Amino acid sequence: MTGEDQFVLLPTAPSTLSIANASSMNGLQDDESASEVFAQVSVPKMHHSLVIAMSLERALAVAQAEQQLTRARTIRAQQVIFENIVGSSDPLCTDQKASVEDDLKNAFAEIIIKTKTIEARHEELKAARDVSMQAVHRLISRSLQRGSAQMKALLQAVVSRPDEKINSVRFDDEVDPPERVETAFAERQGILGDVSMARVIFLDVYDRLCSLCDVVAIFARRDKAIMKELAKMRDKITSFLAEVDKQLGLDASSRKKLLLKLARTELAATQKDACTTQNGEICRILSFLGFGSPADDLALVNDGKMHELLTISKSIAARNSQIDDLVSALKITDEALFLRMTASAVLNAEERNAIIEGKKRALLLFQSMDDLEKSMTNRNVKIGTEDMLRHILKVAECAARLVNSNEIVREILHSLWDTVLLNYGAETARSMMETKKLFKLKDCIPNRQDVAFATHVLPFNGGPRNEQYFSFKFSAPAGDAQVLTLFKKLDTEASEPVRITSGCTNDREVFVKTWGLNHILSFDVSIVAISANDGRFQTGSCWFHTGSEWAPNPLKPEEHISSTAVTFDRPFGNNPSVRLFVSYLDAGREPIGDLSTTSWVDNITPFGFRLCTKVWNGRTDLLGLTLRWIAHDPDETTIRSGVIQHDSETWAQSKKGTIRFDEAFADCAPSVLVTGIAGMECNFGEQNLRFQIQESDVGPEGFNYVAGPWHTSRMKHGRWSWIAIE
Numbered sequence: 001m002t003g004e005d006q007f008v009l010l011p012t013a014p015s016t017l018s019i020a021n022a023s024s025m026n027g028l029q030d031d032e033s034a035s036e037v038f039a040q041v042s043v044p045k046m047h048h049s050l051v052i053a054m055s056l057e058r059a060l061a062v063a064q065a066e067q068q069l070t071r072a073r074t075i076r077a078q079q080v081i082f083e084n085i086v087g088s089s090d091p092l093c094t095d096q097k098a099s100v101e102d103d104l105k106n107a108f109a110e111i112i113i114k115t116k117t118i119e120a121r122h123e124e125l126k127a128a129r130d131v132s133m134q135a136v137h138r139l140i141s142r143s144l145q146r147g148s149a150q151m152k153a154l155l156q157a158v159v160s161r162p163d164e165k166i167n168s169v170r171f172d173d174e175v176d177p178p179e180r181v182e183t184a185f186a187e188r189q190g191i192l193g194d195v196s197m198a199r200v201i202f203l204d205v206y207d208r209l210c211s212l213c214d215v216v217a218i219f220a221r222r223d224k225a226i227m228k229e230l231a232k233m234r235d236k237i238t239s240f241l242a243e244v245d246k247q248l249g250l251d252a253s254s255r256k257k258l259l260l261k262l263a264r265t266e267l268a269a270t271q272k273d274a275c276t277t278q279n280g281e282i283c284r285i286l287s288f289l290g291f292g293s294p295a296d297d298l299a300l301v302n303d304g305k306m307h308e309l310l311t312i313s314k315s316i317a318a319r320n321s322q323i324d325d326l327v328s329a330l331k332i333t334d335e336a337l338f339l340r341m342t343a344s345a346v347l348n349a350e351e352r353n354a355i356i357e358g359k360k361r362a363l364l365l366f367q368s369m370d371d372l373e374k375s376m377t378n379r380n381v382k383i384g385t386e387d388m389l390r391h392i393l394k395v396a397e398c399a400a401r402l403v404n405s406n407e408i409v410r411e412i413l414h415s416l417w418d419t420v421l422l423n424y425g426a427e428t429a430r431s432m433m434e435t436k437k438l439f440k441l442k443d444c445i446p447n448r449q450d451v452a453f454a455t456h457v458l459p460f461n462g463g464p465r466n467e468q469y470f471s472f473k474f475s476a477p478a479g480d481a482q483v484l485t486l487f488k489k490l491d492t493e494a495s496e497p498v499r500i501t502s503g504c505t506n507d508r509e510v511f512v513k514t515w516g517l518n519h520i521l522s523f524d525v526s527i528v529a530i531s532a533n534d535g536r537f538q539t540g541s542c543w544f545h546t547g548s549e550w551a552p553n554p555l556k557p558e559e560h561i562s563s564t565a566v567t568f569d570r571p572f573g574n575n576p577s578v579r580l581f582v583s584y585l586d587a588g589r590e591p592i593g594d595l596s597t598t599s600w601v602d603n604i605t606p607f608g609f610r611l612c613t614k615v616w617n618g619r620t621d622l623l624g625l626t627l628r629w630i631a632h633d634p635d636e637t638t639i640r641s642g643v644i645q646h647d648s649e650t651w652a653q654s655k656k657g658t659i660r661f662d663e664a665f666a667d668c669a670p671s672v673l674v675t676g677i678a679g680m681e682c683n684f685g686e687q688n689l690r691f692q693i694q695e696s697d698v699g700p701e702g703f704n705y706v707a708g709p710w711h712t713s714r715m716k717h718g719r720w721s722w723i724a725i726e
Helices: 025-030 056-078 091-159 178-247 252-268 272-278 280-289 295-302 306-376 385-403 407-424 426-434
Strands: 451-458 469-473 482-492 499-504 509-513 520-530 537-545 560-567 577-586 594-605 608-615 624-632 639-652 655-660 672-683 689-699 702-708 714-725
Touching: 056 306, 091 178, 091 306, 091 385, 178 306, 306 385, 451 469, 451 509, 451 672, 482 499, 482 509, 482 537, 482 577, 482 624, 499 520, 509 520, 520 672, 537 560, 577 594, 577 639, 577 714, 594 624, 594 714, 608 624, 624 639, 639 655, 639 702, 672 689, 689 714, 702 714
Parallel strands: 482 672, 577 672
Antiparallel strands: 451 520, 469 509, 482 520, 482 689, 499 509, 499 577, 537 624, 560 608, 577 624, 594 608, 594 672, 639 714, 655 702, 672 714, 689 702
């Protein structure tokens, strides 16, 4: 196969088999277990975040989190329950001891009881989650088992007719007698039916993984709510320990000094006035310990009743001892809560990442079979036996990586060896094996998430620049990365047409330039490079110009609109989110001092969208406008995106606000925040065109922004896009 007729369905980045590599074909052909029905493969007994798309890094993270959770449970199980702590056993203070215990229980019951209740609810939620996940994983496993069996049937159908071209009816230039035609049609119907059935099965796999993603999200929200309650309890523990430290001191030395001070002050107080003037602090401390004013107790000293004073001292010591025990218990409780919360966050994140990766792999399986089904009815595409066998192997590996089991691969390889041996003979089969003509597997998963980002700023230096060309070096994450440039800030001279463009050369040099008599005062240009292996995104560019089809808006004749249809290279699983950014603008001179253009998308489907742009206020077209677009699945948990828009009847200078992400990022601020201009209605008179968006205070929950013109420029409309990437 050559040229455009080459049949390529899956990416060909190098990889190896997951978990257990099939290192020897001879070993596979002699392995009796390889002929077992794949339906015997069951969901392994492991944490549910490792069932789908397991990796060594994920397995290590989950193992560490599970150890933390086990330690948290052990700490709480071995912890001395505060309700069982007793004070001094001295019979002289028995009555006060009971009062002390009651006071302590009342003071700290909220922390003790509520914490235990919340932990119990978390354990119940985890148990329910485990049961639900096991049930869903069994359904996914069954779908993959059906897919494996169907791929075996397809393999047998392909090898049974070793034609040079699979996707055609085999007539051998003879169409008579009628039985020959009927047989050829039956063969054709059989192999097409096998392809269609495999497509439907892998669609079912993808759909079940999407449903699993929804289930995981629901449990994650419930878990997050419980974690917030535990965080509040940790705050209460921290506050109480701080109060104890303030009142009594947490270390033994401070406590000893306090007790000595209490004793010496009481013994030295021989007058009521002295008690009143010298013991304000002691009153406060004794009140915290559960006692009233020390005046009556000091009277005991004056009356020579040392026995009663000794009783009070023992009670104070008992209370302090119990507070020591409580402080220790609360510190241990806080440690257990910290371990539980940390483990829960890791397990939730790893399960979320596993499902995202699993969805991508399942979608690729479905798309590959969907492409194959379409190619089977396209006579211009040549699909030979080797093409089909290679594709079956790739699908088998992809399915194996999805569920962390090479049973699928071994089963397919064993069947492939047997059928090739039967149809081609031992010599040809060995030649195929030795040259790896059939058995050299390729990776079918774009499993890297590679995005590079940078912003270059040309600051204002007092006036127009003499230079018209500015360049910057930029390192893309991979040689096949799609590099997009976009403007965050424009500041151009008004005496000439608004002309400015940005782009990237083949040498990975980013440039910004103007031409003619135009001059630039300042700009901010951002560069986003997305690797072809990053399956989260699809990107592209659209160009509008005077030759584009511009038509008046029927509802607003003063507006002229142009649009173009965009088709994705591969379909998304859902209707994607699409964000637009201006990269090139040649507005022309008329009308002077005004620029009114904006862009948007509509008719969004998993297969494409329509990109629209419009002009108004006297304009009927643009000399040139390039819009970069970035599309992503709205359910992708590592991405947030949106649009900021301003519309007003009067001219405004700028728009300030705060963007709150629909769901905050788990641990930290996004690593990449892309912001850029998508449209404007700007009036700048005889001054410069000034328009921008600037972000600040970027955090896990959102960011602040200032957008629009500044100095003498004004706007009635502004449109900006943003994308945040974890």
